[in-house]
Amino acid sequence: MAASTASRLWLPRPTASSPSPRPPPRLARFSPLRAAKLESVLSIGTHVIPHPRKVETGGEDAFFVGDDGGGVFAIADGVSGWAEKNVNPALFSRELMANSSTFLKDEEVSHDPQILLMKAHAATSSTGSATAIIAMLEKTGTLKIASVGDCGLKVIRKGQVMFSTCPQEHYFDCPYQLSSEAIGQTYKDALVCTVHLMEGDIIVSGSDGFFDNIFDQEILAVISESPGIDESAKALAELARKHSVDVRFDSPYSMEARSRGFDVPWWKKLLGAKLTGGKMDDITVIVAQVNIVVIPDDEGAIVEREKGAEKVTVAATATASAEQKG
Template sequence: MLLNFRKVEKGGEDAFFISSYNGGVVAVADGVSGWAEQNVNPALFSRELMSKASSLVEDEEVSYNPRTLIQKAHAATSSVGSATVIIAMLEKNGTLKIASVGDCGLRVIRKGQVVFSTSPQEHYFDCPYQLSSEAVGQTYLDATVSSVELVKGDTLVIGSDGLFDNVFDHEIVSAVGTTSDDVTNTAKVLANLAHTHSLDLSYESPYSLEARARGFDVPWWKKILGMKLTGGKLDDITVIVGHAESS
C-alpha cells in the first residue's frame, strides 16, 4: 500500500514485487526524491529496478541469491535515478535470505516479539546508501546480507522507510497481534498508522527521535520555550506482510 498525498497523482516513488517462486520472494525499492530537482521522475528507477528483478528471479545465474539478484537487476536498469532496495528470498527449508542497500527494512515477528530486524545503511542522517544510475552510487557489493530461520506462524513485515520512520516496532507487533489472521488487513493497518503519524506534527516518531539524537533540533529560542523537534516524516509508504507456513 502506498500513501503520500503529495505524490498520489504520480503514483508515488516506491515500487515492489512479490513472487511465489520457490519458497517466495518479496522486494521493495524506494526511489530517491532528490532527483526531482533535476527534472527526473524518481519513480522510474525504482520501478524499472523492481521490474528487472522480478523478471530475473528464476534466472540460473541468480541461483536464488538476493544479492546476485540485486546485482543483475541493477545492471539491467537503464533509467536515470537511484533507489534503496531490499530483497528477501525464502528457501523451502525455512531459511529466509535477505540483501538490502539503504533503509528499506524487514521485521520477523514471532509470538509477540521482533526476533529479527534489518538495520539501515546510511552515509549520514537521512542520506541512505542507494543503487544509482551514476558511477558514484553503491552496488550489490555494499549490500547487507543476512539470513534467519523462520518457523510456522512467523509474520514477515517488509517495507520502505516510510513505515519504519513513522511506526515503532512495538506498534508493528501490536498490529500483527490484533490482525494476525489477515495479512492484507495487517498491511493496511500499518500503512494507515504510518500515514497518520507522518501528518502528526506533535508525534514523537522514530524519525524525530533519531534526528534529535543526531543533533538536529529546533532553533535555540524555541528550546527556551520548551519546544523540540517532533513529528512524523511525510513519505511514500510501502508495507508487505506475509505469514510463514509449512511446506
C-alpha cells in the same frame, strides 16, 4: 493272512502348531513409498500509500512479490532528490523492481538475492537511484535477505521482534542507494543476512516511509489484532500514514534527528519546544507469514514431524490437496 509287521508300524502324525505372530508391516528402507515432504511457503499481503503530494503519480516506491521457491518479495524506494534535476524518481525504482522480477528465475541468480540485485541493477537504464531490499524464502525455511539503504525488514515470533535489519547510510537522511551514476553503491555494498524461520513467523518489511513513522510495539499490536496478513499490511500502512502527517507525534524519525543534533532553534527550546512530528513519505508495507505445507511424494506414505512438544502424524493421502494456510 496276517499283515506284515512293516505295514503296522505307527508313525506319529505331525501336529499343527499355532502360527507365530507376525510383526506389523514396516516400510522397507528402499521402499518406493517414501515420506511426504514438508515445505515452508509464504502467504504475502501488501499495501501502498503514496506521499500526500504524489498520490496522482502513484509515489516513488515500487515492489514485487513472487512464488519462486517458498516465496519472494522486494521493495525499492526512489530517491526523491532527483526531482530537483527534473528526473522522475519513480522511473528508476520501478524499472529496478521490474528487472528483479524478470531475472528471478535466471540460472545465475540461483535463489541468491544479492546476485538478483546485481543483475537487476545492471539492466536498469533509467536515470536515478533507489534503496532496495529483496527477501527470498527457501522451502527449507531459510530466509535470505539482501538490502542496500534503509528499506527494512523485521521477523516476529510469538509476539516478539526476534530479528531486524539495520539501515545503511552515509549520514543522517542520506542512505546507501543503487544508482545510475558510477558514484553510487552496488550489490557488493548490500547488507546480506540469513534467518532460519519457523511455522507461524511473521515478516514485516517496508520502505523508510513506514519505519520512520511507527514503533516496534505498534507493529506488534497491529499484528496481534489483525485477522490476517492483508488486514495487517493495510492497518500498518494506515497507522504509519496517520503518524506521518501528525506534527505532534514524536516519531522514530524525529527522535533520530534529535539524537543526531537536529532540533528547533534555541529560543524555541527556551519555551520547552522540541523537534517532533512524523515524516511525510511514500509508505510501502509487506507482511508475510510462514506456513508449512505437506507435499506427498507417494500416495499412502506417512510422515511424522515435531510440532512444539507434540508429535503429529500426517497421512499423505489425507493431505494430497492441502492448501496454504491464510
